[in-house]
Amino acid sequence: MSIKDVLGTIVGDKPVVLELDVARGVLVAKPTTPAQALQLINSASMAALRDHLAAAAEDPRVLGLVVHSVPSQLQLAHVEELAGIVEAFDEKKPTMAWAESFGELVGGLAAYRLATATRDIWVQPTGMLSIGGVELSITLLKGMLTKVGLEPQFGQRHEYKTAADTYAADHVTDANREMMQRIGQSLVDALVGDIARRRGIPAEQVWEGVNSAPVAPERALELGLIDHVGYRDEAYAAALDAWGARPEQLLFAHRYTSKAALAKRLRPxxxxxxxxxxxxxxxxxxxxxxxxxxxxxxxxxxxxxxxxxxxxxxxxxxxxxxxxxxxxxxxxxxxxxxxxxxxxxxxxxxxxxxxxxxxxxxxxxxxxxxxxxxxxxxxxxxxVLGGKVVTQGLYDKLGLIRETLPFGAGASLMSDASPFSDDEWERLNTWLDRVYRDFTTLAAQDRRMDYEHLEQxxxxxxxxxxxxxxxxxxxxxxxxxxxxxxxxxxxxxxxxxxxxxxxxxxxxxxxxxxxxxxxxxxxxxxxxxxxxxxxxxxxxxxxxxxxxxxxxxxxxxx
Incomplete structure (x- = not known):
């Protein structure tokens, strides 16, 4: 049997409509545990979607793509990646997204961003757009640690390296708050910009939806955030009818394999x-x-x-x-x-x-x-940061007796049995300065920047x-x-x-x-x-x- 015959047997020649069901999960990396391997039976991987949808966009047998976009375990950067894959497919083939609801009062902005990668968005009548932005939180552990007799001692380079704050600060510093505020604003600005671009509406309209969330389907229609209000069966019927397809022609995107892709793998x-x-x-x-x-x-x-x-x-x-x-x-x-x-x-x-x-x-x-x-x-x-949590107070609270016997002047430097002495703080700070200097000097060289500019x-x-x-x-x-x-x-x-x-x-x-x-x-x-x-x-x-x-x-x- 020739390679052409093999490819025809594996792939077939019937038209198909591809599906991406985020509710079934999307793995962003190769499985590293048996549980993740089992998940692949019904879940897509990012790598498979990337390769298969790129090939499907060039395949005349593929009629379109349906995306079930719901809140998931995907982090926002991975949602960005997936949205980009769908957008690339959408440049050549029709697409549609549907959701029962983009979150129920919480957590729907990322799912909605993915839906905007398609041309047509449906949400069921009882759903909503919970696209109210992103909330970040800062938690400081020092008070809890102190109550149980643990004393955190950390050095950091410099004020924004707030892992040290997490353990050792008793208040949220201005630098910590400034950094987190900028991260949150940057994330939402990027999401709003992408949504406005994909929907072809002013960013102010998207901000209105964000700031008034949760948004009812009828209001979402008025703002241009969605295209249709209806249930799954209505969304599928409309898309399949428009594309000249039937339900039996549906195929999960990660199950699709093109002849061109297989032939490429066999090309020496x-x-x-x-x-x-x-x-x-x-x-x-x-x-x-x-x-x-x-x-x-x-x-x-x-x-x-x-x-x-x-x-x-x-x-x-x-x-x-x-x-x-x-x-x-x-x-x-x-x-x-x-x-x-x-x-x-x-x-x-x-x-x-x-x-x-x-x-x-x-x-x-x-x-x-x-x-x-x-x-x-x-x-x-x-x-850079470095330090330790001194546990002697916990031992005292529990009535435990501990005596440590160091042999060597530096043996107790990172011991949790005793706090840093003045000499040990000097050693730690000297080392932190060295690591920070090496890191920033190399970063300036690699990024071809003036050192003073990079250090800021x-x-x-x-x-x-x-x-x-x-x-x-x-x-x-x-x-x-x-x-x-x-x-x-x-x-x-x-x-x-x-x-x-x-x-x-x-x-x-x-x-x-x-x-x-x-x-x-x-x-x-x-x-x-x-x-x-x-x-x-x-x-x-x-x-x-x-x-x-x-x-x-x-x-x-x-």
Missing amino acids: GQPKIGLVTLRGAIVTGRGQRSPLGGEQAGADVVDEHLRAALRDDDIKAVVFDVDSPGGSAVASDFIHRSVSRLREAGKPVVARMGAVAASGGYYVSMGSDEIVAHAATLTGSIG LARGRVWTGADAKERGLVDHVGGRTLAVERACALADVDRKRAKVVHVGDSGILALIKPATSSEAAAGTAGLPDAEGLLSDLAGRAGLRSDGVLSLPWQLRVR
């Missing part, structure tokens, strides 16, 4: 764009994956994958996909060196930032030829991707598609001929796949022991920092 001799991923807290060594869903990016593993891309002559450029709140300064610098080696060898590197690429996440990205971030990406946080953008401050672009900390606002396009352009490779290949296996098989040497891109992170599980739980409760180059707080914007 294609130039490759390597995709290297970094997800989770950056640590030295190999890192761990927790059954609870926590993930660490082991510097050894990321370096192995970057070295594998360096050795592969068919890989002409690399997209470095970073989604990390940072972590270890040493581990971040180790990875930064690996990126530099690729560039020195003539292989362009484009960093693509996900929901967050801040502090250490920015450190590993800043040495790339170019950086692509979403408008809602949290990035920057060029700063640093000081531990977190920026959105939109604000980072305006200030020169990133180069482009967009997603992985744009990152691949930029990598191809820098490597002088025809994007239509290029094949994107994952370097190293970051999925479940990596847990059991044996490595032959430290030069092999296999045998990645392992499962944690009991101590690792407890550490993961502490991190979820906000009681752990993964290193001196960590994001000041955990922030999930949906």
Whole structure:
């Protein structure tokens, strides 16, 4: 049987209408736990949607796309990515979105933003548009820690590196409030701008909807925020009738495969764009994956994958996909060196930032030829912190006797048994100054900025991707598609001929796949022991920092 016959058997020739059901979940990365692997049975992955919808837009058999857009676990930057994928499809084929409701009094702005990527929006008569903006919160833990006998002692570089505030401040500082206010305003400004652009209405009209939310369907029609009020069956009937299709022609977008895409996979001799991923807290060594869903990016593993891309002559450029709140300064610098080696060898590197690429996440990205971030990406946080929580007061409250015996003048520096002495504060501050100086000096060199200018953008401050672009900390606002396009352009490779290949296996098989040497891109992170599980739980409760180059707080914007 010929390749043409095989393709015809797999794909078929009947017209189809594609569906994207956000309610079933969308995975933004390869599964790393059995639970995530099972989820893929009925859920789409971002990678599949990106590839399949791009191919479907060129396929005459595909009649259109229906999107069920509801509030989900996706972070705002991932919603941006998905909206961009749908918008690209919409440029060539008809699209429609429907929702029972864009939230019920809370949490519908991101779902509504995704719906605006389509041409036609339906909401059922009893639904609403809960598009009232974004709320951020600041929580300080010092009062609680003090009550149980714990004394937080932290140093920070500089005033915006507010992880130290989280533990050690007894009030919200002006710098902390200023940073959070700007992040929130930037996020909502970007959403309103995108919605106005897609709906073809003035931004003031969108702001009216935001400021008067929840908006009833009838009022949403008047403002031009939606197109129709009706139930699912009415929305589907209208779309299918307009596109000349029937219900039996519906197919989930992630189940679709085009002949062109399959043929491209079988085509030999294609130039490759390597995709290297970094997800989770950056640590030295190999890192761990927790059954609870926590993930660490082991510097050894990321370096192995970057070295594998360096050795592969068919890989002409690399997209470095970073989604990390940072972590270890040493581990971040180790990875930064690996990126530099690729560039020195003539292989362009484009960093693509996900929901967050801040502090250490920015450190590993800043040495790339170019950086692509979403408008809602949290990035920057060029700063450093360090300290400890002294537990002696808790021991006293519990009636426990503890005596520590240090051997060496610096043995007690990071001990939780005693507070910092004057000499130890001096040691800690000297070290924090050194790390901050190294970070900012290297950032200024990588971003080709005057040091004084870069340092004013640093000081531990977190920026959105939109604000980072305006200030020169990133180069482009967009997603992985744009990152691949930029990598191809820098490597002088025809994007239509290029094949994107994952370097190293970051999925479940990596847990059991044996490595032959430290030069092999296999045998990645392992499962944690009991101590690792407890550490993961502490991190979820906000009681752990993964290193001196960590994001000041955990922030999930949906």
